Amino acid sequence: MRSKSELQDAIRRDRRAAVVVNTRSRRGRRLYDVVRLRLADVGFDLLGCFPVDRPGELGGVLAAAIALGPDLLVVGGGDGSVSEAARHLAHQDIALGVLPLGTTNNFARALAIPPRPAGALAVLADATVADVDLGQAGDLIFANHVNVGVSAQVGARVPARLKRHLGKSAYPLTAAAGLPWHRPFRARITAGGEAYEVVTHQLNIVNGRFQAGRPITRDASVDDRLLHVYPLGGPHRRQLVAATLHQAFAGRRRPTAPPFLATDDLTLDTDPPLPLDVDGEVHGRTPIRVRLLPNALRVLAGPTFRDT
Incomplete structure (x- = not known):
């Protein structure tokens, strides 16, 4: 595992990212193309972009995105999508970038991520890495x-x-x-x-x-x-x-x-x-x-x- 500063430097330098957007979420379908274009505009090397519009396929898509070897996995969706991404990324040497596209967006609020796409994309461009807690209920x-x-x-x-x-x-x-x-x-x-x-x-x-x-x-x-x-x-x-x-x-x-x-x-x-x-x-x-x-x-x- 790299240190936080090492991972942060890698994201800012190499801009290697994968993108997964839940297009079934409240705003995901409308903003999917906007997200891809904006990230490319600020210099991200997008290894793969995945829209998810069918129930049950998010876990497999996240696994495919992680297999590409990004330093940053950008996930657009609501709290359910973000939670599924957190399960896949727990204890891994990849940072999660959250685009709050759902209804309540509790986890994004906890990370002080602005609710509007422009503000959330600015957080991704700045690439400030932090470590946060998760919970576990049973397994x-x-x-x-x-x-x-x-x-x-x-x-x-x-x-x-x-x-x-x-x-x-x-x-x-x-x-x-x-x-x-x-x-x-x-x-x-x-x-x-x-x-x-x-x-x-x-x-x-x-x-x-x-x-x-x-x-x-x-x-x-x-x-x-x-x-x-x-x-x-x-x-x-x-x-x-x-x-x-x-x-x-x-x-x-x-x-x-x-x-x-x-x-x-x-x-x-x-x-x-x-x-x-x-x-x-x-x-x-x-x-x-x-x-x-x-x-x-x-x-x-x-x-x-x-x-x-």
Whole structure:
């Protein structure tokens, strides 16, 4: 493995990159050609460019792009695409460049990458390499979150048209609409020899500062070596309705409360056993061990990102 500075120098000098764009994401199809042309304009040697427009083919395309031997893999898409790329690049000597083309773009926000394509492409041109943490739920690596509860249902049910029109607000609104049929559950979290219990409709385990496109706390980051665990609302439906609507519409000025637990390793059990929402995709069920993978991924970060 090269050091961060060695990999950064190689990217800036040789500009060897591969590009994978999820053209099924919110903006991917429209921006695919723009991304290729802009990267070529700023001097990147594009070893391969891959549009992905069919479900299930992203993993194979990422593997093919990595096999070309780039120093930088540019991935355009939403949090699901970025998470899949992070799994392929974990502990590898290749940097991930993120083009946020999805709805919430939590991981891109955590890296201080501007939401507009021009700003994100400028981050790629500058090529500042940082090391960040990932998480692992069971045997599955994730970039942003593992959630239990309403979100596991929402991820499969949120209408594509609503996502296009409302962006990240589509998720909490879909969650609120489904609450009349959702029952609270008891979650038991064991970490550091201590056990914690909470009754809620939604429990979030987050790597970084952002969830559903909003900040969850002021002092978390994607390289703080911690996972942040908190319930969204309490056992009553009205509490989750209020929390999800507040999250949807309060915007950046909303006060951010600290999460109730910060740890690098935990075991989660629920009554009843529940499916897991892992970066927007349903994978596995409780009980599950969730742990942090420190400095597991090399990325290109925005100018205001603090690499610690």
